Amino acid sequence: SIKNLYVFFSNQNANILIAHKYLFSSDSQATHNGFSYSNLCKMAFIIFFAIFSIFTFIIALYLKRLSKDYYLWAPCKRLKTVDGSRLSEKVYVVPGTTVFGNNFDILGSTPETIFLWCRELYRRTNGKSYILNFFRVSVYSITSPEDVQEVFQSQTLITKGVIYELARPFLGDGLLVSSDQHWHDRRKLLTPAFHFNILQSFIEVFKNESLKLIKSIKAEANGVVNLHDLIPEFTLNNVCETALGVSLDDIPGSKEYRRSIHNLELVMVNRLCNPLMYYETMFYLFGDHKKFYRDVKVAHDFSSMIIEKKREEFKSRQRAGKLDEQANKRKRYAMLDTLFYAEARGVIDHQGICDEVNTFMFEGYDTTSVCVIFTLLNLALHQDIQEKCYQEVQNLDLTTLSIFEFNQLEYLERVIKEVLRLYPSVPFIARHCAQTTEINGLILPPDTEINIHIFDIMRDERHFPDPLRFDPDRFLPENSVNRHPFAFVPFSAGSRNCIGQKFAMLEIKAILVGILQNFQLLPVTTLEEINFENGLVLRTKENVKVQMIKRKK
Template sequence: MTASPPGPRGEPLFGSSRRYAKDPFRFLSACESAYGDIVEFKLGTLPTYMLTNPTDIERVLVSEADNFRKPDFQSDALGDLLGEGLLLSEGETWEKQRELTNPAFAMGRLANFADRIVDHADTMLSGWADGQRVDVEQEMTAVTLDVIADLMLGVELSEERIETVRRSLDPLGAQFEPDPVRFATPNWVPMPGDREYQQALETLEGVVDDIIAERRGTEGNPEADRGADVPMDMLSILLRAQERGEQSAEQLRDEVVTMLLAGHDTTALTLTYTWYLLSEHPSAREKVHEEVDSVVDGRPTMDDVRQFEYTEWVIDEAMRLYPPVYTIFREPTADVELAGYPVESGSALMLPQWAVHRSERWWDEPAQFDPERWTTERQQERPRFAYFPFGGGPRHCIGKHLAKLEAQLILARTASQYELEYARDGHFEFRPSLTVHPKDGMPMTVHER
């Protein structure tokens, strides 16, 4: 067994972090193409191993998931923001919270709320007009915040609150953009942007406190949860658990912040990139319009979603080309062998959706937008974890079903009325943070059909 995997030569102190920070997407793809299944490099002084073979990724996320945890460095960076919410918590805390909140995300529950999702889409569309130019990223952010607040927190966010949350997202996200200085600097050292981050965090916590106070005032008797009409949104479940002494105020806050941020972001970005890709590929856009027109009678329903085929393929293909979460990190809890090489406990494992989703080893013409690669026959030709936008295994995204349902309903409702056209020349640039954002929004012109 060779002593160490191949990988790019780094610099003293910084390792490969400067190349990674300059363009993480190009770096990830270049490493996958040049070195294959496993790549070793350093982010600052942190030994990092990138895994790009679906078999190894499935092993880390699924078959041996208990041997790999969320890494300490990621918890340190996100701890102030998300605390011990579902995204970061480990062990018994995570298991308890996951089991407690699962009913809120059950497909049987979500299927009853298709009308409410479409209501939020209607509200968005009521502000559009033929020929108007809109920032689709902002529009999708607002509508998905509306949906997550309604279905998971049981509140209606005012336009002012939505704008307050939206304004907080940029300074919060900036804290997690790849930065070689941050990679090489202890967390306690002050850095540019820290003040803006803290201010945005305090603003967001103020919104969350208001939401919790509002719901606590209307929740009523928690012992009524044996009744037939008990609300089963996530916040109601957590408030009842708190009344039973099973949920601290801090844990409750962490879960609400996590849901408010993570619960809308990936869906908003999926829709943003879907609209861009449809604008750039008119034949695919026409097929979506044809399917929506043939299936939907009036407003899209849950029964319509069950009939969608091409529409779902388009969304899956958007998440392949532009996965909102572009890499997942894990940390082995003990020394382990991966892809034929020894990896020490405490090292960072990088599982990059961006590189794997675009690899020529797993995909035909991976740079091409091809929704029909999602036919059953073609899917069976690929390894299972050649595509993992929602992660996998016990820690897969709890909101996966909501995200897919929401994206299809909002896409169908919008496409039934409007055609969207990208309003810039040339390709947009990316802004990498915890998720992949277009650098300067996504301006599009809406044309009434």
């Protein structure tokens, strides 16, 4: 009974006090009410051991129950199977190098070694999906088109993975990192900015920048061209002029802006190498946070300056009664105009405009430049394919090409698709489980991360025979008919597919047409010399170089 327990513990407390008294007594043989010092010590030890045993037993029961839902040493939530079978029977669980899951598997790695590690996991699992367990989060890594289809067609898996949170200080709540209703509203708002009529006006920008690029290459006098130095500058110009309606070359501080964008990506790539740096507190204490936020401020100040300038022009047209949205769409149009019209309707505020502009600038220039660089490299390495492309474009007039004529370049488009298959600008796509999710017989608890390794999927021989061979004819209709529709997803798919994929294809074609018409490409860098690096976009450790020889007219 409670009364007896009270009496028992009261007596034990009294005995402990007696033991304490005799512990410090000079007479080790002293007694009190029949208790010797040694007996009191034994009794105290027995009581302590009993309490400790009970406490340990309770903790063990709690941990056993907790272990059903968590990997205790990682620690992170445990994935389960729908049918209750062992998880290892359904999917490969990557063993960690320590008892703490996979937390220390990539600690201290470089972007290059992490990229190789991901490829090794793909080979180790024979192309099957696998699970990694990191601190507080499990990662389900997908390498099959069937699972990709489930994710991309899901109406609940639209939240981007936590990896993209590294870019939030720069991108804010822009389209790349936003989720839920906020993302739906912004996607609906921005979709008209990539309408066919507006893309037609962008064509003029692409052609003008392509002509500038040709002029710049000619200055090299048939020399070796470092594509990593040359191409990103012009793709950033394209994005700036189409997004903001201004040329970077005409704006003071543009070089500093280019530098800041490049530095921001480098810091984020380095953070990817250390899971501890994913957490803002750790990044603030031990990372390059001062450098990162300094470059964030440079980029924000630059874009805000342009936005304010363009807003004043917009308001001037508004006061002059020349603000006809449909009429302006038929003229040179910028994505910023769409945002200003939305601001006038109260749909978006200044911060929202800044977030979307920064997002478009960040997403648009580097992904496109990666594709252009690898296309030029592969054309240099495959002279027969380069000649077919040249035959297709040699008689075109770049200055008058329409969007319809660009879309008629079927062989060049197949070449670009084959480049995107082998060298996807975005090598993986991450999604976050906001709720319990079932995929392929697995139950993914909330906060599980899903990594879709499209780099591996699009090099899988089950979908692309002889996958490392560069063959644009893979994308002929007759060769694509039996291919899984989600085996080739360089622009993602589903509701969160790339909003600017048609924009990107037109920009890439404009650059390639101009170069092919004026230069023959010869290889300098070989594929064997290239070492890829892990990042939000596909990166190489080495600069890619080709030689460009002027064609004889």
